[in-house]
Amino acid sequence: MKQRIYVDTSVFGGFFDEEFSDHTIPFFDRIKNGDFVLLFSGITEDELESAPEKVKDLVKGISQEFTEYMETTEEAIDLAMEYIAEKVVGQTSYADCLHIALATINRADFLVSWNFKHIVNIQRIRGYNSINIKNGYQQLEIRSPREFETYEEE
Numbered sequence: 001m002k003q004r005i006y007v008d009t010s011v012f013g014g015f016f017d018e019e020f021s022d023h024t025i026p027f028f029d030r031i032k033n034g035d036f037v038l039l040f041s042g043i044t045e046d047e048l049e050s051a052p053e054k055v056k057d058l059v060k061g062i063s064q065e066f067t068e069y070m071e072t073t074e075e076a077i078d079l080a081m082e083y084i085a086e087k088v089v090g091q092t093s094y095a096d097c098l099h100i101a102l103a104t105i106n107r108a109d110f111l112v113s114w115n116f117k118h119i120v121n122i123q124r125i126r127g128y129n130s131i132n133i134k135n136g137y138q139q140l141e142i143r144s145p146r147e148f149e150t151y152e153e154e
Contacts, residue, residue, distance in 0.1 A: 006103035088127030
């Protein structure tokens with residue numbers, strides 16, 4: 001079974017960002033090759049509405065065969081609000097919390113992000129996962145695209 005990976009908006013932008021592209025482009029190559037199922041949400045769609053055309057074209061270039069759409073539910077909203085209420089992050093990080101909640105509730109194998117301040121951060125990950133466990137969910141593996149690189153045997 002293919003791993004189901006929730007990708008937040010920062011990863012799409014990272015494809016074209018000089019700092020992140022060396023790791024993001026190979027990650028998207030793996031997505032386009034069908035190595036993973038890409039989990040996509042309404043919050044991601046909303047955030048990408050104001051993205052540059054090249055980012056939108058990247059999204060359109062991913063086969064629907066390798067994607068799974070997730071609806072934003074009351075359950076996800078409640079979990080996102082609990083992350084904020086428990087001070088894992090502040091109120092301004094609501095969208096980030098919704099990404100985490102959607103990935104958690106939909107049992108993503110990984111959430112992938114370049115957001116080191118609010119998401120890919122050991123202190124935050126522990127906070128999100130302690131709330132997930134308290135609420136009966138599994139822990140969520142949160143990583144950057146760099147950790148999905150493949151290395152050739154020499």
